[in-house]
Amino acid sequence: MILFLFIIIGCIVRYWGINFGLPHLDCRPDELVVVNIALKFGTGDLNPHFFRYPTFYMYFISFFYGVYYLLGRVSGKYAFLQDFVSEAVINRTNFFLINRYISAFFGVATIYVVYKLTKSLLDDDTALVSSFLMSLAYLHVRDSHFGVTDVFMTFLVICSIFYIIKCYKDGNIKNYIFAGIFSGLAMSTKYNGLLVIIPIFIVHYFNIFNEKLGFVKLFLDKRILFFIGVFMIAFLFGTPFALIDYSKFIGDVLYEMRHLHMGHSIDLGIGWWYHLKFSLFLGLGWSLFFLSLVGIFVLMKKDIRKALILGSFPLCYYVLMGRGHSVFVRYVIPLVPFLCITAGLFITAISAKILCKFKKYRYLLMWSLAISAILPSVNNVINFDKLLTRKDNRLIVTDWINEYIPGGSSICQLGSMGWDRIQLYPTLKSLESKYNKYVKRNEKQKIIETMTIIDYLKRKNIIGYKLVAYDEEIAKFKFNGEEDDTLPRYIVVPHYPLYIYSNIPENIKGILLSSYQLKKSFGVIGVDNRENQFDQQDAFYIPFSGFKNVERPGPNYYIYEKIEKVN
Numbered sequence: 122m123i124l125f126l127f128i129i130i131g132c133i134v135r136y137w138g139i140n141f142g143l144p145h146l147d148c149r150p151d152e153l154v155v156v157n158i159a160l161k162f163g164t165g166d167l168n169p170h171f172f173r174y175p176t177f178y179m180y181f182i183s184f185f186y187g188v189y190y191l192l193g194r195v196s197g198k199y200a201f202l203q204d205f206v207s208e209a210v211i212n213r214t215n216f217f218l219i220n221r222y223i224s225a226f227f228g229v230a231t232i233y234v235v236y237k238l239t240k241s242l243l244d245d246d247t248a249l250v251s252s253f254l255m256s257l258a259y260l261h262v263r264d265s266h267f268g269v270t271d272v273f274m275t276f277l278v279i280c281s282i283f284y285i286i287k288c289y290k291d292g293n294i295k296n297y298i299f300a301g302i303f304s305g306l307a308m309s310t311k312y313n314g315l316l317v318i319i320p321i322f323i324v325h326y327f328n329i330f331n332e333k334l335g336f337v338k339l340f341l342d343k344r345i346l347f348f349i350g351v352f353m354i355a356f357l358f359g360t361p362f363a364l365i366d367y368s369k370f371i372g373d374v375l376y377e378m379r380h381l382h383m384g385h386s387i388d389l390g391i392g393w394w395y396h397l398k399f400s401l402f403l404g405l406g407w408s409l410f411f412l413s414l415v416g417i418f419v420l421m422k423k424d425i426r427k428a429l430i431l432g433s434f435p436l437c438y439y440v441l442m443g444r445g446h447s448v449f450v451r452y453v454i455p456l457v458p459f460l461c462i463t464a465g466l467f468i469t470a471i472s473a474k475i476l477c478k479f480k481k482y483r484y485l486l487m488w489s490l491a492i493s494a495i496l497p498s499v500n501n502v503i504n505f506d507k508l509l510t511r512k513d514n515r516l517i518v519t520d521w522i523n524e525y526i527p528g529g530s531s532i533c534q535l536g537s538m539g540w541d542r543i544q545l546y547p548t549l550k551s552l553e554s555k556y557n558k559y560v561k562r563n564e565k566q567k568i569i570e571t572m573t574i575i576d577y578l579k580r581k582n583i584i585g586y587k588l589v590a591y592d593e594e595i596a597k598f599k600f601n602g603e604e605d606d607t608l609p610r611y612i613v614v615p616h617y618p619l620y621i622y623s624n625i626p627e628n629i630k631g632i633l634l635s636s637y638q639l640k641k642s643f644g645v646i647g648v649d650n651r652e653n654q655f656d657q658q659d660a661f662y663i664p665f666s667g668f669k670n671v672e673r674p675g676p677n678y679y680i681y682e683k684i685e686k687v688n
Contacts, residue, residue, distance in 0.1 A: 123249055124236055131232045131256035134502050135225040135265040138509025141674060143214045145515050147540050148674070150660050152268045156216050159183040160209050163190075164566065168362045172373035177309035177359025178270045182220050189219060210573040220268030227276040228265025232256050234276065235458050238283040241290065242427055243466060250491050251465030259501040260404030260450065261457045266509065270310050271454045277307035279458050281317045282434065285324050289430055292328040294344050297321075301348040305355025312374065313438060313455075320433045321348055327426060384446030385658040386621040392443035392452070400450040403654060403666040405457070406497030409464055412490075416463030419470050435459040450656045450665060464494060504668035514645045514662075514675030518613070519543050521641065522680075528584025531609040533591055533598060537624045540660035541615035541676045546585040549578055554601055593626040608636055610683050617676035618648050622660045637681035645672040 142148025158169050159182040169176050193199040209216060235255045240248035255261065265272050281303035287296040300321055307314030325345050329335075334342065357363065363370040389395055402410050421428040435456050442452050472487035522543065526532070534542045552575050559567040578585060589609040590599045598605045612633065617623040646653075647670035654666040662675050 124233070124252060127236075127249075127253050127256045128229060128232055131262075132225075132229045134257065134262050134506060135228050136222075137506040139221050139225060139266050140214075140218060141266065141509040142513045142515070143217055144212050145513060145519075145544055146213060146217075147542070147544075147660075148513060148515070148662075149267045149269070150540065152217060152220065155179055155182060155268055155270070156213060156220055159186055159220070160216065161566070163187065168366055170366070170369065172360075172363065172366075172370045173377050174270055175309045175312060175356075175360040176362070177306055178273050180359065181273075182223065182268075185219050185223065186216065189215070206569065207573055207577070210570050211577050217268060221266060224268050224272050225265045228261060228272045231261070231272070231276045231279055231458060234279045234283055235461060238279060238286060239462050239465065241283065242286050242431060243462075244469070246487065247462070247465045247469045249465075250468050250487065251462045253491055254409060254461040254464055254495055255458055257495050257499050257502060258405060258409065258457050258461055259498040259505070260400070260454060262502050263404075263505055264451055264454055269451075271451045274307055274310040274314055275455045275458065277303050277310055278314060278317055278434065278455055281307055282320060282431070285317075285320050286430060288321065288344075289324045289327060289426075292324075292332075292344065294347055297344045297348045298351050301351030302355045304348075305352040306359055308352075309356045309359025312377070313442065316434055316437050316441065318352070319437050320430050321345075323429050323433055381442070381445040381447045385449070387657055388446055389448050389657060390446070392445055392448045393439070395448045396439070396443055396450075396453050399654070400448070400453045401456070401460070403501075404450055404453065405460060406495070406501065408494045408497055410460070412467050412494050413460035413464035416460075416465070416467035416470075419467050420463055423466075423470070431459065431462065447658065449659050451659070465491075468494065501666060501668075505663065508663055508668065508671060508674055511673040514643055514673055514678065515541070515543055517673075517675075518643050518678045518680075519545065521643075522586075522613075525641075526586070526611060529587065530611060531587040531589050531600075531607075532611045532613060533589040533609040534613045534615075535591060535625055535629065536615050537622050538660065541617065541623050541662070543613060543678075545588060546574070546578060546583055547588050548585040549575060551585070551587065551601060552578070591626065591629060593628070596628045608632070608683055611640070612637060612681045614679040614681065615676040616648060616679065617646065617662055618653065618655055619660065619662070620657060623676055633681055636684055638684055639679060640682040641680045643678040643680075645675060645677055646670065648677065 146153050154171075154174075155178065158171060158176070158179045161169070162180065162183040163186060169179060190199065190205050193205060199205045232252050232255045236248045236252035238248075239251045261272065261275075281300050284296050284300035284303060288300055304314065304317040304321070307317055322339070322345070325342070325348075326339055328344075329339055329342060339345070360370075405413065417428075417432065420431065438455060439453075468487055468490045472483050472490065476483040476486055522532070522545065529548060532545065536542055552571055556568065556571045556575065559571060577583075587600065587609075589605060591597075592599050595604075598607075598609060612629075614625055614633075615623045616625075650667070650669045652667040652669040653664040653671065656665045664671060
């Protein structure tokens with residue numbers, strides 16, 4: 122009953138505000154990549170031609186997109202396949218929601234698996250406390266809202282560790298097989314899931330030692346051979362084109378390894394130190410983080426074998442992941458369940474030690490400590506989820522532009538990498554030009570998408586805008602890839618405390634001062650408030666911690682209009 126309550130709490134905080142930002146497609150980086158690949162599988166081409174992530178999660182999402190289409194046909198929502206295609210091109214809200222709902226579901230499911238794992242390895246009290254901490258651990262709650270691979274992979278890792286523990290307690294071949302299935306699928310979701318093979322070899326070593334088998338059995342025992350075989354089959358089941366399109370697969374994996382080592386546009390330091398002082402400290406809250414570290418030593422003192430089994434994956438994962446300069450906070454999500462378990466162990470152990478003879482008061486102390494430990498995390502969860510429920514500033518600015526700026530006007534949007542761009546429809550003439558280029562290059566998918574948008578704009582009588590780009594290298598405006606000597610009528614300037622994503626080119630500031638006047642501003646965050654902490658490498662426009670003077674998600678915007686010279 123208590124566990125069910127924790128699962129309900131975990132469900133509420135993970136689904137609260139889950140429709141954030143929609144129908145804007147770039148409110149959460151990498152969601153669009155997942156959705157695009159999953160939708161592309163529906164065209165019959167099962168090769169993703171993209172292996173920076175493995176593909177199991179995308180195939181999994183694609184299956185549910187197929188179910189969604191079938192339900193639409195049965196209910197009459199889709200009379201023809203083209204109706205489904207039109208929705209997938211014009212308004213992808215439901216496709217993003219399906220993706221996010223699935224991620225959140227497995228985020229909630231992880232709470233239950235943490236309970237089962239901890240109960241199996243330690244005891245029921247520690248299992249309950251650990252699952253409670255897991256239900257409200259801020260970083261895990263936050264990223265369970267996102268339709269990307271991290272939370273799903275963490276669920277599979279915890280499932281594989283659960284079966285690895287069962288291998289330790291009962292070394293039958295069935296547990297090895299299940300451990301191999303979940304381990305292979307974890308690696309087929311994110312490559313670093315490969316590290317789950319470390320605890321299985323530790324457990325297998327303990328087993329052959331206890332059974333007084335020879336050292337050769339560490340590698341040739343049928344149980345470990347079954348694990349390896351099933352592991353490889355499960356990985357290839359989720360990422361089959363790693364074998365078929367192996368050259369592209371190897372190239373993308375090597376790219377990811379270089380990216381991890383070299384960093385992402387801004388150097389925040391090496392991951393080993395950065396994740397301790399920032400990602401985990403803020404992502405768990407200082408109290409939960411501190412207790413989890415102390416709990417590691419408690420587990421080592423209690424049972425060194427269990428400490429090795431439970432701790433080998435997170436330790437090796439942290440060493441590998443922390444060696445580079447790419448330090449997205451999402452990288453430490455797989456560590457969160459393990460740290461909740463060690464924090465839970467410390468809380469139950471210290472409560473039993475202090476009040477060993479007073480069971481009634483021991484439980485009172487235990488839950489008081491657990492609630493105190495999770496409070497900083499809960500504060501972040503509430504602030505974050507409340508912000509998610511508010512309309513994104515990008516949508517507000519889009520609505521204002523569509524209402525107050527005449528169709529056909531030329532608009533230039535600044536910003537470094539596009540995540541802060543307002544999503545506006547281009548003019549029909551511009552789309553038709555792109556359509557002709559796609560036809561010449563025989564890019565079938567882009568032909569279908571462009572034609573669908575053209576038909577939609579014609580049916581809705583939408584004029585669209587002349588969308589101009591600014592090329593900082595040559596200090597020129599461009600339209601449809603060609604230089605345009607005329608100044609755009611409007612320039613949209615985003616501003617946010619993400620140093621690499623919302624920068625204004627220096628050589629355009631003079632143009633704004635001399636030729637433009639501010640027409641409208643949309644301020645939603647105090648950019649100079651130092652209490653707000655940001656995941657600076659991630660283009661996500663909500664603070665990671667602090668939440669001071671923040672009205673809603675999204676950047677501040679300033680819309681400038683060209684000054685018309687009077688003769």
